[in-house]
Amino acid sequence: MLFLVNNYLIFWKGWPGLWNFFAHHELFGISALRIPLSPDAQILGWIQTIILILLILVIILFVLKTPIRTLSEDSRIFTRFAAYLTRACFWAVFIVGCVDIVISFLRLEDLLSPMFGKVMAVELGRSVFRGTYVHYPLIILSFVIAFFVRGLGFTWLALLVVIAEFQIVISRFVYSYEQAFMGDLVRMWYAALFLFASSYALVTEGHVRVDVLYSRFKTKTKALSNAIGCVILGAPLCLVILTTGMWGKANSLNSPLLSFEVYQQGFGMYTKYLMVGFLVVFAVCMLVQFMGYFLNSTAELIEGQMNSDQKLKNNP
Template identity: 50%
Template sequence: MAQSITAAQAGGHARSAPGIRLLGWTILAIMSAFLINNAVNIGYGTPTLAEAIGGRAASGAIVPILIYAVCLGLGAFYVLSTGTTALRTDGRRLHRFNLYLIRACFWSVLFVGIVDAAIAQMRVEHMLTLFFSEDTSRALGRSAYVGPYIHMPLVALGFVVALFTRTLGFTWLTLLIVVAELLIVFLRFVFSYEQALMGDLVRYWYAALFLFASAYTLFDEGHVRVDVFYSGFSTRKRGVVNAWGSILLGVTTCAVILAIGLNGKTAIINAPVANFEITQTGAVGMFIKYQMAAFLAIFAITMIIQFVSYLFEAVADIRDEPGHREHQPIAH
């Protein structure tokens, strides 16, 4: 694993950059506070920060203010208490955390996809009563039961498994998508058998593959780049482009996704998740539509974390600090 680099260890060449670090961690603190405030707003009806500041909150106005104050305070405390930490070290710590988050999400969708598809198949073929009681069989036909009591434990299991694995799962998830597609074709054209749940599973895994892999692909320079001038730039000029692009284009775009998707109980992400929304196929399909709405939030969150990491690396390039990641790859 790559060693951490501090300003002291680099003999002063990797100078402290508290301003940039404070900017990055402030962005993450605001995002964290927004997500926490959104959760308590939907779950317990506490006001949002805008309602509290605008005087539109009948009660509990102090709650969002405290949430933002604590998150911003923790971010500032971290920066001040680790003042000698180099930008690259901070960026790579964020990247490693993001890898864990992405890895956990991949394991979660793998477990949920397999189990929910099996339940849906038994539900369609009226086989649930062969394995479960009448009450449990009826409950497995309701998304409000399957979501919290089947899906959420599997998601938790995914986060636990991710602690002990290092593979991100892109390759395996891609293989499973291909296998699922082949199975659909084989059953449809050989046995004339098809169920809505088959298409649901493929769409579910496809969405996870593309949305969860985006942050890692950004780090790995794997996104399509329409390059006219960039490849001819020096490392410092590339750093300038990447630093400004991370803030003005990357973070702002993802912030808009979160702001629109999590703007109240009827928002396009909040509403499906809160109601465990299912597709129009109903009981003959999988109960995973609400999770696919949540994928948009996960995409925006992981991208913001990665953009802040990218910002730290870019500014380190501008300052010509040691440890450029092309020469010192990070152990995943």
């Protein structure tokens, strides 16, 4: 999450970032910048550095203040957080999808001007305006809804995809009416269904496991293999997605998000950049869940070892 916040401050708000700030002062052996930072940028760099130091201190203090907290409890916190992100993203794609398809329909049929005026009709035809003043507020609203609504709503996305596809069939073959935004809605919800549900399927053993030896393992061996898999395979995959896609302004994830990239049809939904963001959500949710899974597996290993030691102590 710190990486995402830092990425937002650097590429969306123009903050210098720790690397440029350290390079400006030639710290840690980093080569000096060709163009020194402005005084305002230096202030922002100091703020970023202080915030990072404070966060590290808060984490250390939290660990010291909660010595009796078990790994299983920490694992459940990670799982609940991943579930919250998933719920929030479900509500986001549901609400944004419904609102954006209505706007796209009204724009295609030239109904925006009579309803909202010519100026607003033109602005709603710009992806930057629609994303900033329509999509983003709805996404914030979705996170609020997800905080109070505890159900894992993404399971309903399967039904929504079927409904969206069904209305295409009805409108095409009954009314001979089909537009690009109708297919865009199906793709948006279909992508969200598989990417958002991945972290939930991980913790509930819903993923298809290539099971040759795992089922024959003992409980301790299963926990060990899960822990190693999370650290060696799972977490690095998520980190690769985030770093390669968001390390620079022109990278594969940052570029569409910054430019509010849309489809080339012209009158489709303005949600292509959000579908790029689905990969960010996927990587973050999976990373959080992998860490929760790792902590849970480690707890099983420790508890298993403690139980074995206790048995040996009771039966010398």
